[in-house]
Amino acid sequence: MAERSWRPVCAALLLVVVGLGQLHAESRHLAPGFSSLPKGAAIVVMPPDIELFSLSAGGVTEPRADWTTAAMTHVEAALQARAAELGVQVRTVSESQADDLAEVNALHAAVARSIAIHHLWGGNNALPTKEGKLDWSLGDAVLPIREATGGDYALFIWIRDSYASAERKAAIVVFALLGVGMSGGFQVGYxxxxxxxxxxxxxxxxxxxxxxxxxxxxxxxxAVSALLKDFPTSQ
Structure with missing residues (x-):
């Protein structure tokens, strides 16, 4: 009888623990104190920083300008379609503004890599001073974006993708027969x-x-949908 009476309590405790675990996992993607965008917020969609590569038989990456151009077109179209679903004001930057703001995009790439390594991956790479919180900033470098667009927030996208060349694909097959695995390229985005x-x-x-x-x-x-999974919506 006593054993049965404990079962609902144990089940409830398990739900609490699972819920807290999910909350912690979600909070790793959000800065402390932030949960959603305010109504009427204006988001500036920065030009995506994208580059595509061909992966040679020996694993050397070679930039492909034609692939990168196609990817930029497709990703920008996907971002525009997704932006319409966010329920916020969306603003873009002109080509001339994009050139002026290129250094900000480069800064974001560096900060994003730090967040991925020291925050999301964590472990031995975690920074004790961050206390497991998403506590990173681009500082005053973003002020020109606000001045140029009047936006409240900016969405930065950085993606690198590589694809196996014909020679690489042939090598993958040969090495697979020998019991050795070889990668065919990776897609990395922030x-x-x-x-x-x-x-x-x-x-x-x-x-x-x-x-x-x-x-x-x-x-x-x-890919854009996966990268923007759980993007904070307007409340």
């Missing part, structure tokens, strides 16, 4: 929502996988 008043990174997500293809419209749309 997405950050940044407050243009303070430079604080409010939300961050990463994408690391051995699948996907940005050279085609539909796979690129899927």
């Amino acid at each position: 997405a950050s929502l940044v407050d243009l008043r303070s430079g604080q990174v409010l939300w961050f997500n990463q994408l690391i996988r051995g699948t996907g293809d940005l050279r085609e419209a539909e796979p690129a749309k899927e």
Whole structure:
């Protein structure tokens, strides 16, 4: 009788523990104190920082400008379609503004890599001073974006993708027969929502996988959707 009476309590405790674990996992993508965008917020979608490569038989990456151009077209179209679903004001930057703000995009790439290594991966790479919190900033470097666009927040996208060449694919087959595995390329992406008043990174997500293809419209749309999973919505 006593044993049965404990079962609901144990079940309830288990639900609490699971719930707290899920909350902690979700909070790793959000800055302390941030949960959603305010109504009427204006988000500046920064030009995506994308580059695609061909992976040679020996594993050397070679930039492919034609692939990168196609990927930019598909990703920008996917971002525009997704932006329409966010329920916020969306603003873009002109080509001339993009050139002026190129250094900010480069800074985001560096900060994003730090967040991925020291925060999301954590472990021995975790920074004790961060206390497991998403506590990163681009600082005053983002102020020109606000001045140029009047936006409240900026969405940064960084993606690198590689694809096996014909020679690499042949090598993969040969080595597989010998019991040795070889990769066929990786897709790595970072997405950050940044407050243009303070430079604080409010939300961050990463994408690391051995699948996907940005050279085609539909796979690129899927990649953007995966990268923007659980993007904070307007309340």
